[in-house]
Amino acid sequence: MRKTVEPTRRFAILDKDGGKYRDFLGKNVYLCHTADEIGRIYDKQLQGLTWISHARRYTDELVKTIGRRQALMSRLRRGECLLTVAPPRPESIPTLHGLFRLILGDSPAYRWLPKKELAEVLLEQTGDLSEFVIAAAADLVTKTLSLVRGNCQQLVVPFSLFPPSGDGTKPDFAKLQVTDYGRTIGFGAYEASADAILYETDPRYRKRVNCQRAACDQSFGASLRRLRKQRRLGRADFAPLAAKTIARIERNEIDKPHGNTLQQIADRLGVPPGAVGAY
Amino acid sequence: MPYELELPRRLKARGWKVKIREKERLDPPHLTIQCKKRQWRVGLRDGAFLVPPGGSWKDIEPEVTRIIQQQWMQLQEQWDRKYPSNPIASEDDEEDR
Numbered sequence A: 001m002r003k004t005v006e007p008t009r010r011f012a013i014l015d016k017d018g019g020k021y022r023d024f025l026g027k028n029v030y031l032c033h034t035a036d037e038i039g040r041i042y043d044k045q046l047q048g049l050t051w052i053s054h055a056r057r058y059t060d061e062l063v064k065t066i067g068r069r070q071a072l073m074s075r076l077r078r079g080e081c082l083l084t085v086a087p088p089r090p091e092s093i094p095t096l097h098g099l100f101r102l103i104l105g106d107s108p109a110y111r112w113l114p115k116k117e118l119a120e121v122l123l124e125q126t127g128d129l130s131e132f133v134i135a136a137a138a139d140l141v142t143k144t145l146s147l148v149r150g151n152c153q154q155l156v157v158p159f160s161l162f163p164p165s166g167d168g169t170k171p172d173f174a175k176l177q178v179t180d181y182g183r184t185i186g187f188g189a190y191e192a193s194a195d196a197i198l199y200e201t202d203p204r205y206r207k208r209v210n211c212q213r214a215a216c217d218q219s220f221g222a223s224l225r226r227l228r229k230q231r232r233l234g235r236a237d238f239a240p241l242a243a244k245t246i247a248r249i250e251r252n253e254i255d256k257p258h259g260n261t262l263q264q265i266a267d268r269l270g271v272p273p274g275a276v277g278a279y
Numbered sequence B: 001m002p003y004e005l006e007l008p009r010r011l012k013a014r015g016w017k018v019k020i021r022e023k024e025r026l027d028p029p030h031l032t033i034q035c036k037k038r039q040w041r042v043g044l045r046d047g048a049f050l051v052p053p054g055g056s057w058k059d060i061e062p063e064v065t066r067i068i069q070q071q072w073m074q075l076q077e078q079w080d081r082k083y084p085s086n087p088i089a090s091e092d093d094e095e096d097r
Helices: A019-024 A035-043 A056-072 A090-099 A115-123 A194-201 A203-215 A220-230 A243-250 A259-269 A273-278 B009-013 B062-070 B072-082 B091-096
Strands: A010-014 A029-032 A049-053 A079-084 A100-104 A110-112 A133-139 A144-149 A154-158 A176-179 A184-187 A190-193 B016-020 B030-035 B038-043 B049-051
Touching: A010 A035, A010 A056, A019 A029, A019 A115, A029 A035, A035 A056, A049 A056, A049 A115, A056 A079, A056 A090, A079 A090, A090 A100, A110 A176, A115 A133, A133 A176, A133 A184, A144 A194, A154 A194, A184 A194, A190 A194, A194 A203, A203 A273, A220 A243, A220 A259, A220 A273, A259 A273, B009 B016, B016 B062, B016 B072, B030 B062, B030 B072, B062 B072
Parallel strands: A010 A029, A010 A049, A049 A079, A079 A100
Antiparallel strands: A110 A133, A133 A144, A144 A154, A176 A184, A184 A190, B016 B030, B030 B038, B038 B049
């Protein structure tokens, strides 16, 4: 069987004192802020290098240093990824996009994990970084939330994913925070679990979590129940199917439904019939 | 506001938190224990570990475990306040409603 080898992740931290990052300095983590230091790291042409900038002036230095080198090269050699924890000057953004394949956090709307927590999440390199949210930005016009995950993947979810809780607490999207080492997204007094967001919106994450739940119930009935709860539906909401029928399916007292029955359940849940058992 | 169990300062300093947030993965009712990057989800009906599957109370600082046990009823009440459509009451009770 072919084994997939994860590329080594390397980080160049654009920061003067480094703070918590200093605990991780070594083979795959570099600290730099002067043109010379930035140039030395860039010249190594390291695979899988993510740049993290904690100050606008260091991003400016990065643009100047890399821009000068690019100008002398016969072909463009773009950097892989840049995380701008301090948002860059708006006029630098087009240049940055020419120099890097991926730029995350290039708007002042992004809220990042505190520096210490960001360093631990990204640099300890234990576990799956995709389950951590390291930054988020709320767009109040389109009513969407952009999330940046620890593996630098982005995910956009609608505000409607965050209904008021039973005690009446409502999200205030203007008061966005990413906390708890990337496990919690805060909207003022309202907190959402990153796990809940990823489970509902990322099929690959859901599949992985469900695989890990080998010890838990993976039956069709259990999946139906989980999905019904996510949709905030009662068993009586599946008319013309009786609530007692739904209860019996969820308890696996009757065989997995097929045909019209399955179609009616799926329609009410808003998923294809084949997806009901995957939740 | 999320419900956060009051823990002594020394446990907080080590990164321990016990929470029920406004948006959790819904099924089944649970509390979330955090210690820095690590996270556990424990079912509020039976005290079994949902995340990681097969997790153990041995992984949790004994004093945190003791406080959770003392406040178990309170945690269950808080879940029911936040998630009245998915209450702690047994699934059989719910099915009969």
